[in-house]
Amino acid sequence: MQMEFEVKGMDFKSAGEASAKIKKALQLVGMEIDTVRRAVIVAYEAEMNIVIHARQGTLTAKVHPDRVEIEAKDEGPGIPDIELAFQEGYSTAPEHVREMGFGAGMGLPNIKKFSNELEINSELDIGTRLKTIIFNQVSGE
């Protein structure tokens, strides 16, 4: 099963809808509770990264019996220093976004923490592509 969602930059009203739909689908096909929890955290953080930082993008979930693959592809500024972006607490989110409870610098660190495999490619002024795999298993953190 594969689901793909369009995600718009700075659209905080619809943001999170794609992740909520991914969650419902994962529950419907009977993925483990812990897998659903981890996949939803990864999907939501990836979705919010597009909303906060990019012009637009797509969030894709591919569901296999043994794993969930979450991919986020965006057209945006790209990440100049990927290592720095994975540092807990580092954020480039603007002030009005921080006031909404974002910008704590935990987006990419959480994606790394809750996924089993992660690949990220970014080109400045073009965009970022993030691929993650979450294995369907009971424990995992």
Next chain:
Amino acid sequence: MLDIDVSSGFGCDLISDSLCFSRPDCLLITGLTNVQIVRVADMVEAKAILFVRGKKPGPEVIQLAEEHKLPLLVTNRFLFESCGILYQHGLHSS
């Protein structure tokens, strides 16, 4: 709607932490009043949201909460005090 049981409480003013650390059936206690806190509450399967520091959610937030059948509560108390009172009365942490 108010006759519900919550299994735990989680108090926080950050979206990411609310998503990662709160548990299903919890009461989410927060000063965040934008729609994203309702989306997070839905995703973590929280039973209700308690807004602290007298913050009142706007119509968009109330509408989305109604769609998700999620009760919204408001108190003038601060986050720490709200959590303390609930903890004293037997509500434990997520």
